[in-house]
Amino acid sequence: MLVNVEVPLRCTGVAAVLLKRVGADYKVLLLKRDTAVLQDVWCYIGGSIEEGEKAWEAALREIEEETGITCNSLYTSNLFDQIYSPQENYIYIAPVFIGYVDETQKVSLNYEHSDYKWVSFKEAFETVSLPGNEEVLRSIEKHFANRKPLHNLRIQQ
Structure with missing residues (x-):
């Protein structure tokens, strides 16, 4: 008799991409990791969901x-x-959010990152x-930078 075994899904974290308008274009914030996991990897913001x-x-x-930025405009x-994860045999899944920030917003990195840069999508x-x-x-880029995002994707805080 065959028994089907499922690979469990775990959604214990989130990801966030910050965008700021510079002239006619949007720039994306990338962070350089400075931790044992993903050391020196350039990525966007990510982290765990806390209880509650x-x-x-x-x-x-x-x-x-991670950045010192207070984001007032957030979208799913x-x-x-x-x-x-081959070691633990599960699939980690994290919803990705988009935040728009003012072009004058300053970045203040925490200990998890060694560097940052605002870059073009390319x-x-x-x-x-x-x-x-x-x-x-x-x-x-297609749905949030090249066009106005759908209103129903905005997170009402």
Whole structure:
């Protein structure tokens, strides 16, 4: 008798992409990791959901913790980061949020990152290291930078 075994899904974290308008274009904030996990990898913001938090609340908290930015305009992208863990046999999945920030907003990194840069989408595609990040950024460029995002995707805080 065959028994089907499922690979469990775990959604314990979030991801966030920050955009700021510079002239006619949007720039994407990329951070360089400075921790044992993903050391020196360029990526966007990510972190854990704490007990009692909604995913979007965790995204706002992680944005502020990792960059010092208070984001007042947050959207759900309907995209997810996903990674399979062969050691623990589960799929980690994290909803991706988009935050728009003022062009004068200053970045103040926490201990998790050693550097940051605001880059064009083209440079972001070439810089991110994790498989799947480029596809997430391409969708964000299409739906959140090249056109006005759908109102119903906005998080009402």
